Amino acid sequence: MESLQSIENMRRVLDWLDDELRTRNAGRKKETFEQKVFELVHMAQQLVREVKGLPCDLHGSEPRALEQGRDRGKCAAADEQRDDEKLLSLLESSDDALYIRNLKTDCYEYMSPGIEHITGFSAAEMKSMKVVEVMERVHPDDRDIVRGGLERVKRGGKGVVEYRLKGKDGRYRMLCDSIHTHCNPQGEPLFRIGIVRDISERKQMEESLRRSEDRYRSLVEMSPDALFINLKNRVVYVNPAALRLFGASSSDQLVGKTPFDLIHPQYHAIIRERIAHQLAGESAPLIEEKIVRLDGAAVDVEVAAAPFMTDEGMAIQVILRDITERKRAEEALLDRRKQLEELNRTLERRVDEETRKNREKDFMLIQQSRQAEMGEMLNIIAHQWRQPLNTVGLYAQLLMESSRHGGLDGDYLDETVKNILNLLKHMSQTIDNFRNFLRPGREKKSFSIMATIAGMYALIADSFKAHGIQVVIEGDDQLAVTGYPNEYAQVVMNILNNARDALAERHTDEPRIGIRVGREGDRSVVTISDNAGGIEEELLDRIFEPYFTTRDGSSGTGLGLYMARAIIVKNMHGCLSVRNTGDGAEFRIEV
Amino acid sequence: MKELPEKLSILFVDDEDQARELTARMLRWKGLVVYSAEDGETGLRLFKHHQPDIVVTDIMMPHMDGIEMSREVRRICSKTPIIIASAHINERHMVALRGIGVSSWIHKPIELDCLVHEIATCCEDAGILPRLPVI
Incomplete structure (x- = not known):
């Protein structure tokens, strides 16, 4: 039973303590010694409690425990024994390790089994190590820290050292060693109690948190957008871009002002509302505002803001982007569009005008074409008609000549008129043919x-x-x-x-x-x-x-x-x- | 109104039958000796055969047109007056006809009095004596 073994060890320590103190303080009263040991045990309890975060019930239980422990064989009250075991089981089961080092012999008097969990070395292995050997396992960069820490508590008192220790597997682990040196009344150091905890994970988390903070900080610092933090209606932080935006040479010129000092009065009502919303945990949509530079000039900005919780209460992170150029471009665009619209309007009118003119021209040409076609038709009809017209004319003259020469009788007249009518019919037919053709x-x-x-x-x-x-x-x-x-x-x-x-x-x-x-x-x-x-x-x-x-x-x-x-x-x-x-x-x- | 020479003989060429016959008939009534032909070829044959005093011809005709016939007539006799009677006389025709030495032209539809006047004028110009006026 290892725990019993450990208890034995603990007893031996205490026995040793007892003897030592007894020898040294031969003239002293027993109470003083017991008081001292009690303090020691109580301190150990406190350490364990701190380590485990558990309540410890040993309070008020005594210097007697030691007495009784020493006379264990004679009388063993069940309760007292339970208290001892409680303390021991805490020590034995803890992931943390407790050691007691005899400063006279420079040897470990006690090493709790938790050390194996931390270093990979068993308690026995660890205990057998010499100080130099342990120091060799400490990361070279951290050796001074350890030496310094030990130096600080050389003449008694408490201290905490954090250092890297190479485990059995060769990997370094970050340890937090809470050390307490105990001295005799003459101020001579007797022993050192240490509680060791593996804080590699915590360190890693701290490191990553620090890196993340660094990253965020550099993001904020490098951001081309201006950023300030409003806490309790005061500007508490401004980034370099904000300095540039507001025309400030140092953050002192801005920190301490209210956001209303920075924003154009025209937008104060809106800002008040937005701040109220954000403090209630709501987000505020992106809006365009005007800020007032330190030199009094107004600048168009686009503003985004988001609330976040700090130790000191709800803060608002405000991000501002200078949109002067964009505004100018928008205005220029608007102007261009207006010009284009105007151009379009006049263009439409001009196109209409041209179209109308073209239509008129087309109409005229079509008219001309029709007239030309008609002219062509007339020409053709003229050709068709010339001969019959000539003949009709000749018949008419024939009638006259016949009459003159006295040769105009009824039959002759009938014959002539019939011929004329035939010719006229033929001519009329020509017109009908053309009409049909043209239809x-x-x-x-x-x-x-x-x-x-x-x-x-x-x-x-x-x-x-x-x-x-x-x-x-x-x-x-x-x-x-x-x-x-x-x-x-x-x-x-x-x-x-x-x-x-x-x-x-x-x-x-x-x-x-x-x-x-x-x-x-x-x-x-x-x-x-x-x-x-x-x-x-x-x-x-x-x-x-x-x-x-x-x-x-x-x-x-x-x-x-x-x-x-x-x-x-x-x-x-x-x-x-x-x-x-x-x-x-x-x-x-x-x- | 000019008088026509007595026994004046004329060659009248026109491919339109009715017009040709009517014109010929009326010219005969005026006292002329009329030889009529329906195309240039026939006209030229009649000219060679009858040696008429004067020629009146249309232009557009099958086989041989009026211009070609006039050229042939002029080759045979350089003095015989030639009168063109046509509905279509264009620049080109005129140039050709002038080259040949055509005396005159009248437009269709034919007015008989105009035709007679032209014939009489051409006769005068050619030295064919007019009939003495009847007193």
Whole structure:
């Protein structure tokens, strides 16, 4: 039973104490000695109590215990023994260690088993160590601390030393050694009692706490944002950024002021409310405020604040960010936006104006185009009508001449008038044909390409004849497509008229236009080629553009081919293209 | 109103049948000898055959147009007056006709009195004597 062994050891210590004191104080009263021992035991109890944080019941139990302990064999009161055992069991079971060192012999008189828990050495191993050996296990950096601590308590009294001691496993542990040196009345040190506790963990925690504090402090100190701490309506801390923000050269200029000294009066009501909220533990949202610098200038800031508990009560950490630049940028942005809006407004007006002008221009061009088309029609009708008009005129003159020569009888008159009416009917028919041709188709229908082109050409043939142009239409007369026949015919007519004008303008010898109707795959292909010399290569791409014309003055609007392409592409989903063949141009209509 | 020379012979060429016949008929009523043709080719044949005093022709005609025919006529006889009667006379025609030495032109629709006046004028210019006025 190790505990019994320990108790024995303790007894021996006490016996030794007894003897020692007895010898030294031979002339003294026993009470004095007992009193001294009692104090010693009481002190040990106190140490143990401090270590364990447990109440100790040994109080008031005596110097007698020792007496009785010494005469243990003779009388052993159960209670007293229990008290002793209590003390011992505390010593034995504690994670802390208690040692008693004889300063005369410089040997350990007692070492509690807790030492093994701390150092890895058993109590016996530890006890057998010499002072030098123990000192060697102390961390070299801490040896002076230990020596100093021991020196302080050399002549009695209490002290605490913290040092690192190398354990059996070679690792250092941080120990807290509470030492108490006891001297005889002559002031001669007799023994030293120490209570050793492993505080490595505590030290580590302290260290990490210190590091964390350092980190936080440096964060706060280095922060680009200004920070101050408001405790009980006083500024108690400002970081360097806050000094800069408020234009202070040292924290003395700010510490001690109230937050209201720092904030623009305009915001005092808000601040009062926010502080109240925060002291109640609520967070305050980010707001924009104005602070007042020491030189009186107001600065726009963004403020965040959060309450935190300190030893002295609830404090508020206030973080301020200078947003002057941002404000300026925002204002500049706002200005730019206003300018842009203004620009947009005027732009809209200008665009409207331009659009309106363009629309007017378009309208005028379309009008011109219509007029030109009408002019073209008139021209064609004139061609168609010249001969019959001539004939009608001749009939009229014939009637007059007949009357003069006395040859005007009823039958002759009837015959002549009939002829005239026939001619007029033919002329009227011409107008009807043109009207039908010009009327836009409302509905898509299937139509024969050949018949449509031939019908259209019949209307305008005379103007080609007048220019001596040979027009040949050939190909598949069964080919039919779906679409708007009048519009299709209009496209062909436009191309034919252009060819006719080109041939006439260039005085081409043996002017000729060939129209071929055919099929390629599932599409109809009509080519219209002439021998007028072709179109300048650089203009080939542009002739379908609106308002493009090679003719100057009033003869062309530049809309004919543009509209032709629109009809073929948009209305009939086909394509209209042009190329040069060598002696002329070839238009190709695919539908 | 100018008087026409007596027994004046004329070649009238026009491809439009009714107009040609009507004009020819009325010119005959005016006392002219009229040879009529429906195209340049026929016209040229008749000219060679009858040697008419004066030629009146349209321009646009099949086979041989009025200009070509006039050129041929002028080759045969440099003095015979040629009058063009057409609905479409353009710059190009005029240039060609002047080169050939065409005497005059009138526009369709034809006014008979105008045509007669032109014929008479051309005869005068060419030295073909007019018929003496009837007293």
